[in-house]
Amino acid sequence: MDAVIENDSEFAEIPTMPEDVFTAPLKRPAHVGEDWLEPKQTEYDSEDDAIWNDLFARQMEILPGRAASAFMEGLDRLDLGTGGVPDFGDLSEALDKLTGWSVVPVPMLIPDHIFFWHLANRRFPAGNFIRTRETFDYIQEPDVFHDVFGHVPMLTNPVFADYMQEYGRAGFRAMEHNRLKALGALYWYTVEFGLVQEEAGLRAYGAGILSGPTEAVFSVEAKSPNRIMLNVDRVMRTDYVISDLQPTYFVIESFEDLYRKTVERDFERLYKSLSPSFTYANSAVIDVDNVVNVGTQEYLLRGGRGSGARPV
């Protein structure tokens, strides 16, 4: 999800709380802060629940054979299917048993440091609204379907769950070094739009891919996009597009590989070598790349979203 810094000093202090509240499920109110945490989950009506169920059913037609096994296994372990928008308390309890994570409702946009604060404490902040029938096919803001269906199944994977926590911790350090943009690119190209190389072929694990029908197919099957093995230095120098299909996807060998390449990396040294702005365009292939395939970029060259170009 995207986060913004709102402005002022009132949010500058990270609340200090005892260790045991950090993984508490939502129904324990102790960890529900006054600021930037919705006091409770929205009450959804039957039409909202029907939208959830229809979105779920549509994705289940598309994802087998395209989503990472870790994601499909996560879906199996959580009860997200046909019961409408999941209750965050129940979901948090199930998730807590698996990897110690919980899910908390937040407003549409939250300040960066609150976002990192939640992740660093194994809480996933999820949107407290659902799209409408009018925005059923595409919504840029992360709603509860994107956040819960797209992100939460991966949090049942122990290695990925640890990666997400470390990402939250890294966020604070990136803020100190004024390199949030670079760290944001890493989130974008892994957590939101990452692909993993499985024995059977490329599969998607990024929530931005898995929560919509078009990119789930485009990312793993289309000829347009580049697919390049993940290199942290390179990714953190790469621009990204937020309102259209990605011109480039980065591929990991496994979640252990992702963890090793990022968490075990000395980011402080890396930050010192990065310029404040991005060096590479989002469609670029550069000579250090370990390329899986160079895309035709046909979709982009024909005008992308809104042009009628087919996502091929």
Ligand SMILES: [Fe+2]
């Ligand atoms: Fe997201």
